[in-house]
Amino acid sequence: MDETTKSNLKAIPLCRTKASPRDGDLWIERLKEEYESIIKAVQNNKDNDRDWFRLESNNDGTKWFGKCWYFHDMVKYEFDVEFDIPITYPVTAPEIALPELDGKTAKMYRGGKICLSEHFKPLWARNAPKFGIAHAFALGLGPWLAVEIPDLVEKQIISPKA
Amino acid sequence: MSKEIDEMAERLKNLTSDLTSTLKEARIATVSPAAPSAPQPYRQKIEKLSSEVVDSNPYSRLMALQRMGIVKDYEKIRDKTVAVVGVGGVGSVVAEMLTRCGIGKLILFDYDKVEIANMNRLFYQPHQSGLSKVEAARDTLIHVNPDVEIETHNFNITTMENFGKFVERITNGSKTNGKVDLVLSCVDNFEARMAVNTACNEENQIWIESGVSEDAVSGHIQYIEPGKTACFACVPPLVVASNIDEKTLKREGVCAASLPTTMAVVAGFLVMNTLKYLLQFGEVSPYVGYNALKDFFPRDSIKPNPSCDDRHCILRQKEYQEKLKNQPEIEVEEKIEDDFVVHEENNWGIELVDESIEVKKEATNSGKTAEGLKFAYEAAEKSEEPSQETSEKSSANLADLMAQLKRLQS
Numbered sequence: 001m002d003e004t005t006k007s008n009l010k011a012i013p014l015c016r017t018k019a020s021p022r023d024g025d026l027w028i029e030r031l032k033e034e035y036e037s038i039i040k041a042v043q044n045n046k047d048n049d050r051d052w053f054r055l056e057s058n059n060d061g062t063k064w065f066g067k068c069w070y071f072h073d074m075v076k077y078e079f080d081v082e083f084d085i086p087i088t089y090p091v092t093a094p095e096i097a098l099p100e101l102d103g104k105t106a107k108m109y110r111g112g113k114i115c116l117s118e119h120f121k122p123l124w125a126r127n128a129p130k131f132g133i134a135h136a137f138a139l140g141l142g143p144w145l146a147v148e149i150p151d152l153v154e155k156q157i158i159s160p161k162a
Numbered sequence: 163m164s165k166e167i168d169e170m171a172e173r174l175k176n177l178t179s180d181l182t183s184t185l186k187e188a189r190i191a192t193v194s195p196a197a198p199s200a201p202q203p204y205r206q207k208i209e210k211l212s213s214e215v216v217d218s219n220p221y222s223r224l225m226a227l228q229r230m231g232i233v234k235d236y237e238k239i240r241d242k243t244v245a246v247v248g249v250g251g252v253g254s255v256v257a258e259m260l261t262r263c264g265i266g267k268l269i270l271f272d273y274d275k276v277e278i279a280n281m282n283r284l285f286y287q288p289h290q291s292g293l294s295k296v297e298a299a300r301d302t303l304i305h306v307n308p309d310v311e312i313e314t315h316n317f318n319i320t321t322m323e324n325f326g327k328f329v330e331r332i333t334n335g336s337k338t339n340g341k342v343d344l345v346l347s348c349v350d351n352f353e354a355r356m357a358v359n360t361a362c363n364e365e366n367q368i369w370i371e372s373g374v375s376e377d378a379v380s381g382h383i384q385y386i387e388p389g390k391t392a393c394f395a396c397v398p399p400l401v402v403a404s405n406i407d408e409k410t411l412k413r414e415g416v417c418a419a420s421l422p423t424t425m426a427v428v429a430g431f432l433v434m435n436t437l438k439y440l441l442q443f444g445e446v447s448p449y450v451g452y453n454a455l456k457d458f459f460p461r462d463s464i465k466p467n468p469s470c471d472d473r474h475c476i477l478r479q480k481e482y483q484e485k486l487k488n489q490p491e492i493e494v495e496e497k498i499e500d501d502f503v504v505h506e507e508n509n510w511g512i513e514l515v516d517e518s519i520e521v522k523k524e525a526t527n528s529g530k531t532a533e534g535l536k537f538a539y540e541a542a543e544k545s546e547e548p549s550q551e552t553s554e555k556s557s558a559n560l561a562d563l564m565a566q567l568k569r570l571q572s
Binding site for chain 2: 084085122
């Protein structure tokens with residue numbers, strides 16, 4: 001893990017409540033923690049001039065959607081991002097998907113779910129239930145974009161949106 | 163010259179109209195009166211299995227197991243219901259094997275579609291690409307053996323909207339509308355395995371987990387009886403050590419490799435264990451690994467973790483201990499030994515696994531593994547409950563937080 005990812009990660013508040021969407025009031029508690037940590041993460045990114053995603057959820061916090069983007073050679077590449085919270089959350093991480101890139105890279109599972117590095121899952125497992133959505137973004141999606149987008153641009157598989 | 167051309171043109175016209183009418187007739191002939199999507203079975207259903215050895219009896223070689231004294235009552239298989247979660251490279255072959263064995267009922271779960279990229283594995287055919295896997299599987303299976311009842315569900319079991327339906331089907335899906343006899347997990351991801359584990363712990367449902375490694379050269383099956391054996395959440399997943407140096411394994415550019423060989427071997431182990439369990443013969447294996455590079459098959463058994471994170475697992479363990487107390491003469495040797503070292507210290511800092519160090523310290527928190535096996539990663543440190551942080555409730559209101567994030571991002 002590179003130093004930027006590590007320091008980004010450490011600046012994101014940890015969650016506390018081990019609860020899935022099936023846990024009623026406890027889930028609401030967890031959801032508040034998730035929102036608090038995402039708000040802090042977005043604020044950190046803005047403060048460091050590294051704002052790179054927008055995220056919101058449905059009312060019960062089981063479905064999330066938004067945008068994420070990456071700058072390569074001063075050009076912005078932006079994508080829709082979405083994921084569900086599985087009933088096994090937070091023991092298992094959310095499976096973040098970029099549906100527009102489905103089928104365009106081998107580093108992806110069906111439906112555009114990004115294929116995370118070998119190190120992500122052990123790290124998530126060791127830190128469950130403290131890691132939340134903001135951590136999955138900083139540790140999973142961020143580094144994925146940093147590797148995949150330049151590669152996709154180079155191969156002329158994606159081009160900037162007009 | 164122009165006359166010849168005219169003649170040729172006339173002949174061509176006649177031939178074209180002949181061809182058109184022939185094609186029309188052919189089309190009428192191939193469309194069966196029944197629903198065109200459902201293939202017609204090649205035979206009527208069979209009421210009673212016969213052990214008569216004739217070319218036309220599809221069950222003669224199975225009933226021979228009974229004549230040879232391997233299985234006491236083979237026909238019992240017709241009362242059994244098995245749920246297969248995931249009908250990809252392993253699950254589709256498992257479903258086919260069980261269908262050919264004459265299983266009573268199969269309930270198939272998968273949300274994926276058949277793709278041309280699946281053609282390196284068994285079962286699906288190129289013309290099925292685009293169909294949902296469960297639908298394609300049903301079409302083939304009812305043709306192979308019309309006696310088998312096939313129920314299909316095309317959804318992802320890990321989401322809120324589908325998990326309840328999944329649990330409902332494994333609790334009421336049997337031939338007699340009761341619990342299924344066995345759940346077989348043939349999925350390719352941790353999330354789905356944990357979802358199956360959650361459901362089976364809650365419903366006290368016996369299941370067998372299976373998996374093939376992402377480098378396609380190892381696999382395993384693991385029998386899980388809630389309370390008696392380790393559940394899938396008790397310890398990190400036990401996998402076959404491939405002895406490939408992780409650093410030399412090239413993962414650049416791809417997520418997963420697969421081979422029809424490894425998947426068929428694992429499917430074979432899984433169905434053999436299933437038959438032994440359902441028909442009560444031989445020994446049901448708690449864990450079998452397959453190392454394809456060395457043709458090494460490690461076996462192991464994992465005891466439940468008394469401090470498992472899944473509270474239903476703990477509940478099932480207590481029930482099992484109660485059961486043992488009431489019938490000590492039967493399973494006295496299988497008493498759960500407390501060989502887990504629970505970490506007393508509570509470290510709330512973020513745990514970072516050093517990428518250069520191989521995860522080999524698993525023995526400290528989960529006992530030993532058999533030779534050739536390892537835990538996929540180190541277990542999380544246990545926290546003392548209730549900790550200060552968990553009791554500290556957020557004072558903010560959820561709607562306010564949602565609005566705050568929206569404002570920040572506008």
